[in-house]
Amino acid sequence: MLFFTQCFGAVLDLIHLRFQHYKAKRVFSAAGQLVCVVNPTHSLKVLGDQSEKGQGWEAEKDRCHATHAYTHPSSHHLHHSHEAVHDPQLIPCTCPLFSCQWEGHLEVVVSHLQQTHRINILQGAEIVFLATDMHLPAPTDWIIMHSCLGHQFLLVLRKQEKYEGHLQFFATMMLVGTPTQADNFTYRLELNRNQRRLKWEATPRSVLECVDSVISDGDCLVLNTSLAQLFSDNGSLAIGIAITSSQHHTAESDM
Amino acid sequence: MLFFTQCFGAVLDLIHLRFQHYKAKRVFSAAGQLVCVVNPTHSLKVLGDQSEKGQGWEAEKDRCHATHAYTHPSSHHLHHSHEAVHDPQLIPCTCPLFSCQWEGHLEVVVSHLQQTHRINILQGAEIVFLATDMHLPAPTDWIIMHSCLGHQFLLVLRKQEKYEGHLQFFATMMLVGTPTQADNFTYRLELNRNQRRLKWEATPRSVLECVDSVISDGDCLVLNTSLAQLFSDNGSLAIGIAITSSQHHTAESDM
Numbered sequence: 001m002l003f004f005t006q007c008f009g010a011v012l013d014l015i016h017l018r019f020q021h022y023k024a025k026r027v028f029s030a031a032g033q034l035v036c037v038v039n040p041t042h043s044l045k046v047l048g049d050q051s052e053k054g055q056g057w058e059a060e061k062d063r064c065h066a067t068h069a070y071t072h073p074s075s076h077h078l079h080h081s082h083e084a085v086h087d088p089q090l091i092p093c094t095c096p097l098f099s100c101q102w103e104g105h106l107e108v109v110v111s112h113l114q115q116t117h118r119i120n121i122l123q124g125a126e127i128v129f130l131a132t133d134m135h136l137p138a139p140t141d142w143i144i145m146h147s148c149l150g151h152q153f154l155l156v157l158r159k160q161e162k163y164e165g166h167l168q169f170f171a172t173m174m175l176v177g178t179p180t181q182a183d184n185f186t187y188r189l190e191l192n193r194n195q196r197r198l199k200w201e202a203t204p205r206s207v208l209e210c211v212d213s214v215i216s217d218g219d220c221l222v223l224n225t226s227l228a229q230l231f232s233d234n235g236s237l238a239i240g241i242a243i244t245s246s247q248h249h250t251a252e253s254d255m
Numbered sequence: 256m257l258f259f260t261q262c263f264g265a266v267l268d269l270i271h272l273r274f275q276h277y278k279a280k281r282v283f284s285a286a287g288q289l290v291c292v293v294n295p296t297h298s299l300k301v302l303g304d305q306s307e308k309g310q311g312w313e314a315e316k317d318r319c320h321a322t323h324a325y326t327h328p329s330s331h332h333l334h335h336s337h338e339a340v341h342d343p344q345l346i347p348c349t350c351p352l353f354s355c356q357w358e359g360h361l362e363v364v365v366s367h368l369q370q371t372h373r374i375n376i377l378q379g380a381e382i383v384f385l386a387t388d389m390h391l392p393a394p395t396d397w398i399i400m401h402s403c404l405g406h407q408f409l410l411v412l413r414k415q416e417k418y419e420g421h422l423q424f425f426a427t428m429m430l431v432g433t434p435t436q437a438d439n440f441t442y443r444l445e446l447n448r449n450q451r452r453l454k455w456e457a458t459p460r461s462v463l464e465c466v467d468s469v470i471s472d473g474d475c476l477v478l479n480t481s482l483a484q485l486f487s488d489n490g491s492l493a494i495g496i497a498i499t500s501s502q503h504h505t506a507e508s509d510m
Contacts, residue, residue, distance in 0.1 A: 163421045186450075195441075196474075197456035218481045219451075224473040 122146040152176040172220035173204040190240040377401040407431040427475035428459040445495040
């Protein structure tokens with residue numbers, strides 16, 4: 001009798017696991033570390049054909065340049081003359097995703113990402129981002145948002161054919177905040193498999209800058225397909241993420 | 256009198272520094288760490304025109320495939336059937352540099368590199384590789400050899416246009432030894448500048464494998480030009496190098 005009860009329990013566990021597999025986001029704890037399974041987002045499909053061979057990329061870049069007040073790092077310190085300086089939450093902001101035409105204020109971009117793009121917010125400064133279905137054709141995005149150190153951060157992994165016949169993966173971290181606030185943090189991305197380890201550490205960029213500009217500039221973690229395969233396990237790529245507060249900017253704190 | 260002696264000493268020092276600057280290799284110690292200034296090698300010029308747009312690359316790859324017994328990682332464990340297994344030093348070996356047609360035995364490849372390509376051997380497991388003149392057109396190689404842990408290692412940094420209009424830098428570490436010997440070590444390359452840090456850790460490859468295959472497979476540290484510029488200072492790129500002995504292979508030791 002006990003044997004049958006155990007079998008039934010095992011079958012229930014299998015059904016539960018299969019159900020979890022088809023959920024858009026899956027979070028579990030492995031060896032004390034938060035692992036977030038991230039399926040590709042399909043927001044790029046709108047610009048699908050257009051974006052091939054970089055045409056959509058350029059179009060999107062133009063859109064960013066036209067609408068963002070904070071597109072370039074060189075404009076980081078121009079915000080003092082901006083009309084919304086007294087409340088950064090009211091700064092005009094577009095959706096950081098590739099094909100979305102949404103425009104609003106910084107304070108509502110998180111709810112837009114949650115509601116329109118179904119991006120969940122995870123808690124914790126150190127997580128493992130497990131991107132599934134790495135074989136899917138470019139362009140494809142894998143996105144998570146996580147909340148730590150009093151802010152929301154957006155990790156974007158993109159598969160893109162920036163040069164004809166040369167697929168690459170780009171990973172960057174964006175702060176839902178101003179460039180001045182972003183300067184207060186450091187993020188680290190780490191890949192570790194097959195006796196190879198790759199670490200990238202940088203200051204996050206602001207969502208007020210354009211994620212497409214950051215990626216097209218290549219100022220992020222860049223992987224070619226053969227390296228991505230070496231770091232992948234069964235079509236999934238695990239990226240360890242850690243965010244820390246930079247010490248040297250604490251005097252400035254939030255604007 | 257003392258003042259004039261000191262002035263004369265200072266002038267002598269300046270002349271000496273200027274002489275050192277024009278030497279092919281320059282080594283000095285900064286903050287306790289060995290810094291090696293590496294000028295580009297000109298060994299690629301022979302295949303200059305041919306190698307543009309990857310033609311020379313393919314030609315060289317074919318040469319490697321034709322002459323090397325150890326071209327692929329998958330053949331690492333096939334050496335037991337090799338006729339020279341009792342003395343790895345007698346394994347046939349070609350020059351690891353791009354355009355050189357030299358062929359000989361493993362035991363004489365170091366002296367070939369020193370004599371024909373004027374590559375110096377540095378001592379120490381941790382050094383800083385300072386590649387100068389990063390702006391030079393591709394293809395260009397920056398190469399040093401260093402001796403530590405009882406072996407000689409070759410660091411190759413290459414600027415190459417693998418895809419038309421897309422210049423990249425590739426850095427890899429080769430052991431002057433067999434693939435089995437190479438498995439006993441781990442190397443780390445580190446770039447650190449402009450609030451960005453990039454680390455690559457892997458097992459060195461054997462010079463019996465083809466350096467061009469390693470680079471064309473992209474199984475090495477890969478930098479696009481914009482990242483290389485961010486990590487460069489005044490046209491020079493500093494790469495921290497560390498080599499350690501892998502613990503899990505100590506039982507096998509050298510074959």
